[in-house]
Amino acid sequence: MKERNNIVGFFVLLIFFGLVLWFSLNSVTGELRSRQNQYPEVHFFDVGQGDASLIELNSNVQILIDGGPDKTILEHLGREMPVDDYFIDYVILSHSHADHLNGLIYVAEKYDIGRVFMGEFVNKGSGIEYFLDLINERETTLSTVELGDFLNLSGAEIYFIWSERDRGKLKDLNDTSLVFTMTINNIDIFYTGDVSWGILETNLDELGPVDILKVSHHGSKTGTSQKLIEVLKPTVSIISVGKNRYGHPHREVLGMLYDTILFRTDVDGNLSFLATSDGLKIKR
Numbered sequence: 001m002k003e004r005n006n007i008v009g010f011f012v013l014l015i016f017f018g019l020v021l022w023f024s025l026n027s028v029t030g031e032l033r034s035r036q037n038q039y040p041e042v043h044f045f046d047v048g049q050g051d052a053s054l055i056e057l058n059s060n061v062q063i064l065i066d067g068g069p070d071k072t073i074l075e076h077l078g079r080e081m082p083v084d085d086y087f088i089d090y091v092i093l094s095h096s097h098a099d100h101l102n103g104l105i106y107v108a109e110k111y112d113i114g115r116v117f118m119g120e121f122v123n124k125g126s127g128i129e130y131f132l133d134l135i136n137e138r139e140t141t142l143s144t145v146e147l148g149d150f151l152n153l154s155g156a157e158i159y160f161i162w163s164e165r166d167r168g169k170l171k172d173l174n175d176t177s178l179v180f181t182m183t184i185n186n187i188d189i190f191y192t193g194d195v196s197w198g199i200l201e202t203n204l205d206e207l208g209p210v211d212i213l214k215v216s217h218h219g220s221k222t223g224t225s226q227k228l229i230e231v232l233k234p235t236v237s238i239i240s241v242g243k244n245r246y247g248h249p250h251r252e253v254l255g256m257l258y259d260t261i262l263f264r265t266d267v268d269g270n271l272s273f274l275a276t277s278d279g280l281k282i283k284r
Helices: 002-036 072-080 098-110 126-137 197-201 226-232 251-256
Strands: 041-044 053-056 062-065 087-092 112-119 141-145 150-153 156-162 179-184 187-191 212-214 236-239 261-264 271-276 279-282
Touching (some): 041 072, 087 098
Antiparallel strands (some): 053 062
């Protein structure tokens, strides 16, 4: 009997010290994450042939822009966000194609979301309808944005230079993509969705030099023009791309970007940057 009590006591102590170690590790992890977030962080995730970008602000506020084509986004969020954090403050859906939308469905199933921003036009289909039903069930606020709208999301300033409500005016659903600049600590990031270069060139007077360009449509020649690059003068260009049958990124686009610091998620994997008071820095 005494031996049995000793065994029980041993396991009780083992569980106790295990819990102490778990809480200690989580405390250290939280402290490390806090230190890492001294400056806002900008992530572009390798989600294959699709787009997904996460902004982490100093105030532990997260902005997720698109979610890629599948549940891969959950792995990336799990690595970047605190282990006990299942709340994403803001989600921006550029447009309702599956390679931008589908990952957000998995996100909405696992995380609570504060507010979702999207354009007024969405392509009807099971994916977007399920997503909208899901965020409605979870009582997530849904906001539509229009051309010229300005948002300040906890210090991230967002200006929408394109949002088309009338699908009938457009030949391609890609051109319903939200296009916007995001400014954090005087760092300008230009998000393009999959919009065509013709749309972007009609808005050149709204554009200027940027620190980061998220290259449109996975590096397709339909999304980038030499004239556009001459106006934007991006310091860093990001092509979010995976294995595909379209030839993305196209050789012509790579040639246009030769004078920028060019990254590709299919080659370089996940990409992370710090928006410091001294400028943009690559996070190693």
